[in-house]
Amino acid sequence: MQAGRSAKKKKLSISHRTRNIILISIAAALLIGSVLAVMLAIYYAPIKLTELPFSSQAQYDYTGSGFYALSGTSIYYYDDRRVELNTVRNVNNPDVKLVVSANIALIYTNTAVYVMGSDSPVEIGGSILDVKCGKDYIAVYREDAAGAQTITLYTSSMEEYETLSFDGVYALDFGFDLSRSETLWTLDVDTQSSAPVSTIRTYDLGRRAASGIVTVQNQLVEDVFFTDDCMFVVGTSTIRCVDRTRNSTNYTLPCYGLKLHDWSYSGDSVLMIFRDRGAEDYTKLTLYSMTDDDESTARRRTMTLEEGALGVFSMSARLVVVTPDEIVRYRSNANIDTEKEFDAQITSVIKLKVGKLLVFRGTVPYLVGD
Numbered sequence: 027m028q029a030g031r032s033a034k035k036k037k038l039s040i041s042h043r044t045r046n047i048i049l050i051s052i053a054a055a056l057l058i059g060s061v062l063a064v065m066l067a068i069y070y071a072p073i074k075l076t077e078l079p080f081s082s083q084a085q086y087d088y089t090g091s092g093f094y095a096l097s098g099t100s101i102y103y104y105d106d107r108r109v110e111l112n113t114v115r116n117v118n119n120p121d122v123k124l125v126v127s128a129n130i131a132l133i134y135t136n137t138a139v140y141v142m143g144s145d146s147p148v149e150i151g152g153s154i155l156d157v158k159c160g161k162d163y164i165a166v167y168r169e170d171a172a173g174a175q176t177i178t179l180y181t182s183s184m185e186e187y188e189t190l191s192f193d194g195v196y197a198l199d200f201g202f203d204l205s206r207s208e209t210l211w212t213l214d215v216d217t218q219s220s221a222p223v224s225t226i227r228t229y230d231l232g233r234r235a236a237s238g239i240v241t242v243q244n245q246l247v248e249d250v251f252f253t254d255d256c257m258f259v260v261g262t263s264t265i266r267c268v269d270r271t272r273n274s275t276n277y278t279l280p281c282y283g284l285k286l287h288d289w290s291y292s293g294d295s296v297l298m299i300f301r302d303r304g305a306e307d308y309t310k311l312t313l314y315s316m317t318d319d320d321e322s323t324a325r326r327r328t329m330t331l332e333e334g335a336l337g338v339f340s341m342s343a344r345l346v347v348v349t350p351d352e353i354v355r356y357r358s359n360a361n362i363d364t365e366k367e368f369d370a371q372i373t374s375v376i377k378l379k380v381g382k383l384l385v386f387r388g389t390v391p392y393l394v395g396d
Contacts, residue, residue, distance in 0.1 A: 267321075
């Protein structure tokens with residue numbers, strides 16, 4: 027009799043264990059199903075677009091956390107997250123240009139610069155040709171009555187910091203690199219030479235000293251950009267990768283017949299997108315993928331796209347193609363990684379300098395979400 031009870035208890039014990047296993051399996055299946063459902067919903071959800079309260083016809087620029095827009099005699103600021111930070115200012119002169127960085131926003135005329143939040147504009151001697159903002163500094167490119175050109179650096183409060191002169195050369199471009207300590211770079215060309223001689227100079231603004239110089243002969247320099255460790259100089263014939271510490275060339279690649287369309291980097295990986303010189307569409311692309319210190323990693327490939335692409339971009343060292351209906355992101359091997367659709371067609375697209383996309387439906391802009 028005792029033995030029978032023991033067998034019955036044992037049988038019940040096995041039954042409970044089996045039931046628990048079944049219940050756990052069902053719960054796990056439901057959980058996996060729920061996770062998959064959420065993942066599929068996210069994957070197939072339309073691209074998140076944030077409509078912006080200004081027209082594409084306005085002057086506008088993005089700080090990375092909000093837009094400044096200049097329309098008529100009003101300057102608006104629209105913050106991405108905090109509406110209480112939104113502002114509007116009036117300007118007396120509608121003929122002004124807007125310049126914005128992550129830390130500084132200003133407007134300027136041909137004779138004066140006004141930093142947002144300051145008391146009054148600062149008059150600049152001579153004629154202002156261009157102005158650019160960095161993190162802590164402002165560079166004003168100007169020409170005096172005698173035709174001499176200079177770049178004067180100011181702090182964010184418009185205190186004069188340094189002046190660079192261009193004697194016997196013509197300044198083609200300049201800008202700020204923030205991947206290391208704040209650096210000003212300039213590109214000039216020797217106008218007295220029989221063949222093109224371009225020079226890129228860098229100035230470490232923290233140390234207040236020149237930090238590098240690169241000379242390129244027998245071709246025009248069209249683009250200059252920086253990674254953490256290198257400077258890339260893109261000319262009409264070659265791409266040169268220059269080590270920023272040693273000021274020496276790591277390697278040179280040919281690019282004759284091509285024009286740089288876009289570039290980006292992530293870590294030490296770089297992707298440059300070229301089109302045939304004179305091309306107006308994106309049906310044929312030439313992609314250069316490389317690291318910033320080793321020529322053996324460089325890969326060049328040609329890619330053909332169907333007609334109808336509104337824009338092609340390099341973002342985080344990956345190729346991104348935007349059509350009226352979707353955004354397609356490619357892996358480094360040129361295979362499709364993701365495809366995301368818009369909820370309605372767009373008409374144009376640009377890449378903001380902070381690496382985000384801005385799309386348009388007619389004159390209405392929308393910021394593309396992450």
